Amino acid sequence: MSILQLENIVSGYGSMEVLHGVSLNIEDGKIIALLGPNGAGKTTLLRTIFGVVKPTQGQVLFKGSDISGTPPEKMTKKGICYVPQEGNIFPTLTVQENLEMGAFTREDDWRLRMEEIFEFFPSLTDRRKSSAGELSGGMRQMLAIGRALMVNPEVLLLDEPSTGLAPVLVDHIFERIAALNKQGVTVLLVEQNAQALSAADKAYIIEGGENKAEGSAEELRNNEEIGRLYLGR
Ligand SMILES: Nc1ncnc2c1ncn2[C@@H]1O[C@H](COP(=O)(O)OP(=O)(O)OP(=O)(O)O)[C@@H](O)[C@H]1O
Numbered sequence: 001m002s003i004l005q006l007e008n009i010v011s012g013y014g015s016m017e018v019l020h021g022v023s024l025n026i027e028d029g030k031i032i033a034l035l036g037p038n039g040a041g042k043t044t045l046l047r048t049i050f051g052v053v054k055p056t057q058g059q060v061l062f063k064g065s066d067i068s069g070t071p072p073e074k075m076t077k078k079g080i081c082y083v084p085q086e087g088n089i090f091p092t093l094t095v096q097e098n099l100e101m102g103a104f105t106r107e108d109d110w111r112l113r114m115e116e117i118f119e120f121f122p123s124l125t126d127r128r129k130s131s132a133g134e135l136s137g138g139m140r141q142m143l144a145i146g147r148a149l150m151v152n153p154e155v156l157l158l159d160e161p162s163t164g165l166a167p168v169l170v171d172h173i174f175e176r177i178a179a180l181n182k183q184g185v186t187v188l189l190v191e192q193n194a195q196a197l198s199a200a201d202k203a204y205i206i207e208g209g210e211n212k213a214e215g216s217a218e219e220l221r222n223n224e225e226i227g228r229l230y231l232g233r
């Protein structure tokens with residue numbers, strides 16, 4: 001079953017159209033990778049799903065209902081969370097305060113959830129009281145993901161979580177994403193790093209705001225032409 005569907009999404013900024021009719025099917029409980037070169041429209045697509053940018057045509061369906069243009073805070077309440085590519089933590093706040101910020105839409109007791117997140121990212125536990133701005137790139141990404149997890153989302157939209165990380169940390173971050181998925185979180189993983197295909201079930205490639213390819217992650221990983229054209233191989 002699809003938890004999230006994009007049907008012919010046209011969207012952009014003012015008069016600049018970036019996505020020219022993109023369609024995606026995100027099945028419940030899966031990791032879907034969305035790959036494409038710089039400027040392909042990947043971030044614009046996540047912003048459009050999350051309601052930061054309104055599509056001028058097409059629909060975003062969540063569990064079959066049209067949610068196109070719903071504002072971000074309502075998306076979070078529905079169970080969709082977004083970890084942006086940049087500016088995804090509050091550098092002057094401590095690690096713990098960052099997680100608390102993630103709970104701002106929750107009216108119930110979220111303290112237990114915070115402890116679960118510290119268990120899930122143990123390296124953050126030792127840095128609870130450090131300011132987030134002092135963290136390494138890898139730990140910042142974990143904190144940003146942790147903050148989104150504070151509301152127990154059903155769907156997590158991740159924008160290039162591996163960018164700028166050393167290879168060992170890239171492996172670690174993809175492993176944690178896979179572990180989250182095992183706990184039942186559906187993930188849309190935007191990446192330029194083709195290694196994302198190892199973590200994903202299915203993948204889409206977009207370029208120039210259009211769908212270029214889709215298939216099982218394995219199919220795309222083994223397809224030489226796709227590797228050469230879109231994945232920098
Ligand atoms: N806020 C904005 N206002 C106007 N144009 C924008 C804005 N953000 C992005 N663009 C343009 O939209 C196009 C797609 O950008 P987008 O950020 O969605 O690409 P991307 O696939 O995420 O690239 P990257 O891999 O570099 O993050 C680019 O031409 C970009 O210059």
Ligand SMILES: [Mg+2]
Pocket residue numbers: 042043044085159
């Ligand atoms: Mg981007």
